[in-house]
Amino acid sequence: MPRILAIEADTQEERSFSAALTSTGLAVDVATSGREGIAKVMAADYDAIALDRWLPDLDGVKVLTTLRGIGIQTPVVMISETTTVEERIEGLRSGCDDYLARPFSNDEMVARLEVVMRRRHIAEQVSHVLTVGPLSLDLIKQRLSCGDKIVRLRPTERRLLEFMMRNAGRVMTRTAIFEGVWGSSFDPGTNLVDVHIGRLRNTIEIPGAPPQIRTVRGVGYILQE
Numbered sequence: 466m467p468r469i470l471a472i473e474a475d476t477q478e479e480r481s482f483s484a485a486l487t488s489t490g491l492a493v494d495v496a497t498s499g500r501e502g503i504a505k506v507m508a509a510d511y512d513a514i515a516l517d518r519w520l521p522d523l524d525g526v527k528v529l530t531t532l533r534g535i536g537i538q539t540p541v542v543m544i545s546e547t548t549t550v551e552e553r554i555e556g557l558r559s560g561c562d563d564y565l566a567r568p569f570s571n572d573e574m575v576a577r578l579e580v581v582m583r584r585r586h587i588a589e590q591v592s593h594v595l596t597v598g599p600l601s602l603d604l605i606k607q608r609l610s611c612g613d614k615i616v617r618l619r620p621t622e623r624r625l626l627e628f629m630m631r632n633a634g635r636v637m638t639r640t641a642i643f644e645g646v647w648g649s650s651f652d653p654g655t656n657l658v659d660v661h662i663g664r665l666r667n668t669i670e671i672p673g674a675p676p677q678i679r680t681v682r683g684v685g686y687i688l689q690e
Contacts, residue, residue, distance in 0.1 A: 466493045467512040467582060472502035472528065473544075474517055482515055482544060485571040486578075489603065499523030505530055508620060510607065511539050513578045516544035516554065526559045533560040535648035536628060540581035542574070597633045597690060598677065600669060602626060612671045621646070622668065629678065629688040630654055638685040662686055 469491050471483035494511070496502035499520045506514065511614045518525040518533060525543055532539070543561040545552060553564045562581040565574060595602045601610040607623050609616040618626065628645045629637065635646075637660045647657070669677050679687050 466490075466492050467578075468494070468510075469513050469515060469578065470494050470496065470502065470505055470539075471515045471541075472496045472499065472512045472517060472520065472525075473515070474519065474521055482517075482574060485574060486515065489575050491575070497521075499525070499528040502528055502578055506532060506537055506539065507535075507624075507648065510620060513540045513542065513582050515574070515578065516543050516561070518543055518552070526555060529556070529559045531648055535645060536624065536631075538585070540578075540585045540595060542577050542581060544569075544574075544690050551600040595627065595630045597630045597688060599671060599674070600630065600677065604632060609669070611669050612674070614671075616668055618668070621661065622665055625665055626669070629665075631687070633688045636681045636684055636687045642685065 470485055471493055472507050473481065473483055473495070474497065482604060483493055494509075496505050499522050502514075502516070502520075503645050514526060515637045517526050520528065523557060525545075529541055531544070532541075540562045541561045542565055543556045544565045545556075545569065546567050556564045562584070563577050565577055593604045594603065601621070602618075603609075604627065607618055607620075609618055609623075609626065624646050625642070628642065642662075643652075643655075646661075666676065666678050671677075675689070677689055679689060681687055
């Protein structure tokens, strides 16, 4: 069953689209603010997101550009109370896959989500495996082949490895890694990047082979091609 995240303002209005989605039998998680929505998407994998354009803390466009900026490509249907041509253009250019204006029927919303999920699935079938040296990362199954070892990655590990693989052969600063994977401004006092790089090294290390991730002292890290 598809798993949907509904990011919407916390209101008592009967037109709540999370309730509408749940009534159709879909598995639905709810976030009632933009920041909560971003945190949930980073912590779990969803098949699609229904995103309210107007949230109490962040504009839906800001939520979307943040997600796309950190490499999260989950299909998004943006939903708005009123929609002008300018709003639709802004939403689509920010990375949403479809734009839906209230009022709408539950069936239409579900159909639009199904369409964007199917479209993304077709695109992923074309190219959904990243390969660097002995590493092969399946972005759909969230599974890593590392030599003879098959590993299922946690969401943060997968995002970190995907980021490093997409930038293989380039020295990546701690700031670039932090902002690219965690999606927020880098705090020089944190060791989060180093801790997760260490864990990732333990995951992808092949006995007897040179290390895949090399430390560039005073700068950051590089994933060897």
